[in-house]
Amino acid sequence: MFAACAFPVHVWAILSILWELPAWILILTPWNMAGVIAYTLAFALLESLTLLSGLLVLAIVLPRRWFRDKFVALSTVAVFVTTGWAILAHYNDAALQTWSIKTFLLWAGVYLVSLGFSYTLVQRFTKLEKLVVSLADRLLILGYLYLSLDILSIAVIALRNVGGIT
Numbered sequence: 001m002f003a004a005c006a007f008p009v010h011v012w013a014i015l016s017i018l019w020e021l022p023a024w025i026l027i028l029t030p031w032n033m034a035g036v037i038a039y040t041l042a043f044a045l046l047e048s049l050t051l052l053s054g055l056l057v058l059a060i061v062l063p064r065r066w067f068r069d070k071f072v073a074l075s076t077v078a079v080f081v082t083t084g085w086a087i088l089a090h091y092n093d094a095a096l097q098t099w100s101i102k103t104f105l106l107w108a109g110v111y112l113v114s115l116g117f118s119y120t121l122v123q124r125f126t127k128l129e130k131l132v133v134s135l136a137d138r139l140l141i142l143g144y145l146y147l148s149l150d151i152l153s154i155a156v157i158a159l160r161n162v163g164g165i166t
Contacts, residue, residue, distance in 0.1 A: 003143025004076040004136045006048040008083035010146040013044035038156035045150035073132040077118045
């Protein structure tokens with residue numbers, strides 16, 4: 001499940017890094033650039049672990065048949081639906097800032113309905129469940145890659161902060 005949580009978070013972090021990289025090349029030394037990238041990836045690890053922890057808490061709190069029996073499929077769908085909404089919110093940040101609480105609650109309701117709809121689809125259709133579990137299994141390879149990059153990032157951060165290398 002970690003791989004399914006880490007995939008969208010790390011893809012977003014890497015895209016953000018690549019977006020900023022041309023500017024960083026002009027103003028940062030290579031070691032400072034490595035530090036900025038390391039902090040970004042370390043935060044992506046923290047985000048992924050927080051997301052996974054929240055899903056694990058849900059699996060513990062909710063009745064077994066609601067979530068735990070199909071944990072991987074339901075969690076993966078929840079992560080991907082939430083990621084889609086987060087991307088939508090990110091690209092509409094200016095509009096979000098002008099929303100009233102009523103508008104926000106309406107859209108929060110639409111988000112919850114989309115989660116409920118995806119939950120229902122996975123619960124009802126075993127083929128969809130198997131497809132989602134298969135996707136999560138395939139993301140495992142990327143999960144190992146992301147975890148390796150995260151460990152390297154933590155090492156860079158440790159060198160920068162503990163070793164005094166700036």
